[in-house]
Amino acid sequence: MPERPKILILDDEQDLLELYRDLLSKLPSQPEVFTANSGARALALLNSEKCSLLLTDLNMPGMDGFQVLTIVRRRFPSLRTVVMTSLVDEQIRARAYAMGIDLYLEKPSGQEEVQLFVDCIESLLEREETGGFRGVQSKSLVDLIQLECLSQSSSVLKITNKSVEARIWIQDGDVIDASVGELTGEAAFKVILGWKTGNFEMLAADPKRERTIMSSYQGLLLDTAQAIDESQATEVSAAGEPSVAEGGTASPLGAVSRCKGVEFALSVDIADKSKMDAWGVENPAALAEWTLGLMHKLHALGEKLKAGQLVKVEGMGSQSNLGFLSRPDRELCVGLRRNMSQSEIAASLSEVGTKWVS
Amino acid sequence: MGFLGLFSKSSPGTNVAKLPSGSFTIDRTGRIVASTLPRAFDEKLTQEIGNIVLEMFLKAQTVNLPLREVFIHYAGLKITARELRGGAMIFLAPLKTG
Numbered sequence: 001m002p003e004r005p006k007i008l009i010l011d012d013e014q015d016l017l018e019l020y021r022d023l024l025s026k027l028p029s030q031p032e033v034f035t036a037n038s039g040a041r042a043l044a045l046l047n048s049e050k051c052s053l054l055l056t057d058l059n060m061p062g063m064d065g066f067q068v069l070t071i072v073r074r075r076f077p078s079l080r081t082v083v084m085t086s087l088v089d090e091q092i093r094a095r096a097y098a099m100g101i102d103l104y105l106e107k108p109s110g111q112e113e114v115q116l117f118v119d120c121i122e123s124l125l126e127r128e129e130t131g132g133f134r135g136v137q138s139k140s141l142v143d144l145i146q147l148e149c150l151s152q153s154s155s156v157l158k159i160t161n162k163s164v165e166a167r168i169w170i171q172d173g174d175v176i177d178a179s180v181g182e183l184t185g186e187a188a189f190k191v192i193l194g195w196k197t198g199n200f201e202m203l204a205a206d207p208k209r210e211r212t213i214m215s216s217y218q219g220l221l222l223d224t225a226q227a228i229d230e231s232q233a234t235e236v237s238a239a240g241e242p243s244v245a246e247g248g249t250a251s252p253l254g255a256v257s258r259c260k261g262v263e264f265a266l267s268v269d270i271a272d273k274s275k276m277d278a279w280g281v282e283n284p285a286a287l288a289e290w291t292l293g294l295m296h297k298l299h300a301l302g303e304k305l306k307a308g309q310l311v312k313v314e315g316m317g318s319q320s321n322l323g324f325l326s327r328p329d330r331e332l333c334v335g336l337r338r339n340m341s342q343s344e345i346a347a348s349l350s351e352v353g354t355k356w357v358s
Numbered sequence: 359m360g361f362l363g364l365f366s367k368s369s370p371g372t373n374v375a376k377l378p379s380g381s382f383t384i385d386r387t388g389r390i391v392a393s394t395l396p397r398a399f400d401e402k403l404t405q406e407i408g409n410i411v412l413e414m415f416l417k418a419q420t421v422n423l424p425l426r427e428v429f430i431h432y433a434g435l436k437i438t439a440r441e442l443r444g445g446a447m448i449f450l451a452p453l454k455t456g
Contacts, residue, residue, distance in 0.1 A: 283421065290417045297410050298430060304403060307377055308433025315418065315425040322423060335423070342429070 005031045005125045006049055010042040010056040010068065011084075014319075014338060016107075020055065023118055029125045035263070035337075037319065038282070039063030039071075044264070045280040046076055048257070053124060058085040058092065069099045077160045077199050080124055084117075100199065141193055142221055144200065149173045149217045154205035161198035168192060169209045175220055176211040185212040186220065193224045253279040255355040256334065261348045263320055264335040267356070268292055271329075280335075291333040295326060312353070314345050323349040325356060332356055377435050377452035384408035386444030395450065411439040411446050 009020045017035040025033050034049060036042035040063060042054070054072060058065035065083060072079055082103040083096045093104050102124060108117040141159070145168065148155060152173035159166045166180035168189065178189035213220065253265045257279045268288040269275035278284040295310070302310045315322035320335040323345060334352055336345055382393035382404055395404060411428065418425040430437040438449040 286421050287423075290421050294410075294414055294417070297413075301406060301410060302432045304406070305377065305432070305435060307435035311431040311433060313431070314429040315414075315423075316427040317418070317423055317425045320423055322418075322425065 005029055005052040006034065007031045007053045007055065007121070007125075008034045008036060008042060008045055008049070008051045010036045010039065010054065010060075010065070012037055012057065012060040018339060023114065024121060027118065027122045027125070029122060031125060034280075039065075039068040040282045041264075041280070042068060043071060043075075044278075044282045046072065046079070048279045051076075051079060053080045053082065053121070055082045055084050055121070058083055058087055058096070066095070066099070069096070069101065073100055078197050082121070082124065141195065141198075141200075145170070145175065145217065145221065149175065154207070156203040156206050156209075158201040158203050159192060159195070159198050160200075161195045166192045167203075169206060171205065171207065171209070171211070173217075175213055175217045177209055177213055186215070186223075189213065189220060190224045193221075252277045253356075256332075256352050259334075259348055259351045259355060261321075261337040261340050261344065262334050262352065263337060265332065265352075266291065266334075267330050267332045269330055287333060291324065291331050295324060295331045299326070312349055314342065314349065316342065316345075321345050323352065325349065325353050327357060378450050379452055381447065381449045382408065383442070383447050384412060384445050386412070388412060391445075407437065407448060407450075408446065411437075411448055414439075415441050415446065 007024055009017055009024070011017050011020070014037055017037060021033045021035055024031060031052075034045050034051070036045055039060065042056070045051075046054070056065045056068055065085070069081060069083075072081060081101045082105060083101050084105045084107055085092075086107045088106060096104050103120060105117060105120065106113075108114040144157065148157065148170045150173070154171050157168040157170065159168070164180065166188065167178065168175060169177040175189065177185060178192060180188045180191050183191060215223070253267060256262060256265045264278075264280035264282075266276060266278045266281050266284055266287050268291055270292065273288050273292050276284060276288045278287075281287055294313075298310050298313065302308065310326055312326075313322075313324040315324075317338065320338055321340055323334045323336060325332045325334075332352070334349070336348055340348065378395050378399040380393065380395040380399075382395055383391050385391050388405075388409060390401075390404060390408060393404065414428060415425055426441045428437075428439045430439075434453055436451045436453060438451070440447045
């Protein structure tokens with residue numbers, strides 16, 4: 001079964017977030033839609049979930065959209081980004097495109113604009129499925145190299161795949177060297193050509209670069225064709241980025257995160273607060289400490305009152321609703337969507353409890 | 359008789375009959391300003407419930423997740439607390455069995 005694309009929407013207006021969520025969850029590609037009302041929350045979610053697309057507002061308190069985009073470009077270079085704003089200013093638009101966004105949209109106002117907006121997002125998600133290098137649509141890396149070599153160019157091709165950076169040196173239409181990590185020469189070239197997606201940038205030629213690749217570019221491309229096939233199934237493991245497990249969720253709380261209305265989750269070991277699992281949490285250490293302290297006091301209170309076992313705690317908040325559950329060895333805190341009623345929170349917590357305990 | 363005795367035992371740790379029913383209000387300084395709880399109910403426990411609830415509202419704000427209402431569910435008692443300008447109104451309701 002093909003994996004559903006994941007979209008993250010970032011906007012400080014909660015009502016708009018809910019509107020966008022409703023609109024985008026009905027797309028033909030049936031994406032999973034996550035929402036965040038702050039830059040910090042969005043970055044935490046991106047660390048936990050392998051999203052295909054980020055839709056972000058620009059004008060937000062605290063961390064604004066440009067700050068978020070700067071971090072996202074560095075930490076998640078393959079993530080497609082769409083700016084969705086009510087700011088109509090050519091300079092801002094140019095600045096956003098200069099940061100490598102895929103689309104700059106004004107917030108839709110009429111029915112037709114809403115339809116256009118929805119179509120644009122669906123189209124971007126479809127493009128995600130076919131891969132390709134950002135900047136030159138439907139051009140493979142082989143095409144790019146051929147283009148440079150045929151035109152007898154001299155340049156340095158800088159390629160970024162997730163957080164891994166690579167370079168290919170082209171001198172007078174010949175590939176003379178390549179590097180990725182500690183690999184250089186033909187070995188590096190083969191690894192780079194195995195990448196399916198990424199960002200590229202043409203840098204100025206480096207005539208002082210020593211030549212380590214002696215084969216012609218045609219021979220090199222033919223030799224590496226086999227390597228491409230072999231490496232297609234192997235995703236590059238980006239150093240410094242959380243390893244995302246099957247289903248695109250890095251955290252052991254993956255099953256909990258799929259429960260209705262869950263925005264974030266954290267479970268912490270009762271004996272050691274540093275042993276925690278977090279999904280989409282902005283400040284895990286502070287939340288873990290609070291959760292442990294609160295639940296410890298409530299357990300003790302229950303014993304003094306002789307009120308029986310602590311079953312659950314629900315909290316209704318202005319930003320998120322909260323739920324707390326207990327296991328003999330761990331405590332769990334989940335954030336739930338703000339607009340859920342108390343009965344919906346209860347139902348969701350019951351589902352969370354079943355999945356967490358199992 | 360021994361067999362029937364198994365069914366007549368109440369669930370361990372839940373003493374529904376003695377659980378308090380009523381409400382009280384605590385101000386932002388932790389002072390209990392009004393209460394409809396039975397006089398027999400230990401005032402220290404009332405104060406402790408109030409303190410825990412106040413701290414919960416306060417700490418929720420410090421982790422950027424402000425709360426306006428909380429529901430604490432024990433097997434035999436439900437505590438509902440509503441935030442009131444730094445203080446709280448707290449309701450205690452024993453759960454009915456059977």
